[in-house]
Amino acid sequence: MISVTQLTKRFKEFTAVNELSFEMQPGDIVGFLGPNGAGKSTTMKMLTGFLAPTSGEIHIDGMDLATNSKAIQAKIGYLPEGAPAYGDMTVIQFLNFIAKVRGIDSQHRDQRIADVVQQLALEKVLDKPIENLSKGFKRRVGLAQAIVHDPQILILDEPTDGLDPNQKHQVRELIQHLSKDKLVIVSTHILEEVTAVCNRVIVIADGELRFDDTPEALLKQSKYHQAITLHLSYQADISGLLELQGVADMHVDRATGRVTLFPEPGAQILHLVTEYAQVRKLPVDTLYIEQGRLDEVFRTITKERVA
């Protein structure tokens, strides 16, 4: 549905996006991850036709964005970073305005607006000027304008940035609820959001694609994947754990008292570790297999490449 080939954006000498290529299909909820300045917003702006690429191609539903921007933009809903809106309009005025701009005919406009107002729980603020709303409500209005024309593709630039935990939860639920037959691209700095909401992750750094697969595959790249972490209720001699077959390394976190054992590639060490703990009567009060740590794998994937 979206096919991006060798997409590049330069601002004078500076290359913000460098030969990105990827494909996306309906049902994909893609988490777009990357450090500050990685090129996420610039890529999203190019996908929406808001910014012209320096080179490369974007095809959506088989159409070239460079020559069919109007038809393609009708299929896209976009929430830009910070969710800008016309602050002096009331919520209902703004949604009416956007619905008109999006070409929804007057017969269907009221019903469609009523639907998104209900979906985003905006009933109480319909007659308030947008500039007087809380951050959470502003964001919800931004989401409402992005979906009012029921787009097949939704591009959301940091939709939960600055929201409180309840509001974050609501926005995530909305994204999941929306996404069944749609393609959603969400940029975020919140790593946990990717595992909570997305079924695919694209990581970019320095404008380049560094990772494109499922959240599970991302976790598998962590050195903590399949590691065993245990906590002792009081100090004990644990030096023998490092000698166990299949244990490649051991890390003791003095601050938390947690001990992590890293397996050799492909080795299963849980059985040997629990057996050792029982035989030696180690005072283990917690023991678990790690899925992988997103912050660690994110740092590894995005760290600067030395030429």
Ligand SMILES: Nc1ncnc2c1ncn2[C@@H]1O[C@H](COP(=O)(O)OP(=O)(O)OP(=O)(O)O)[C@@H](O)[C@H]1O
């Ligand atoms: N109009 C512009 N002119 C010059 N440089 C720009 C312009 N827009 C973006 N850049 C630069 O391109 C790089 C990528 O910016 P972009 O906003 O796409 O990053 P990002 O991944 O969205 O970052 P953040 O997570 O901080 O929002 C940055 O170094 C930024 O300063």
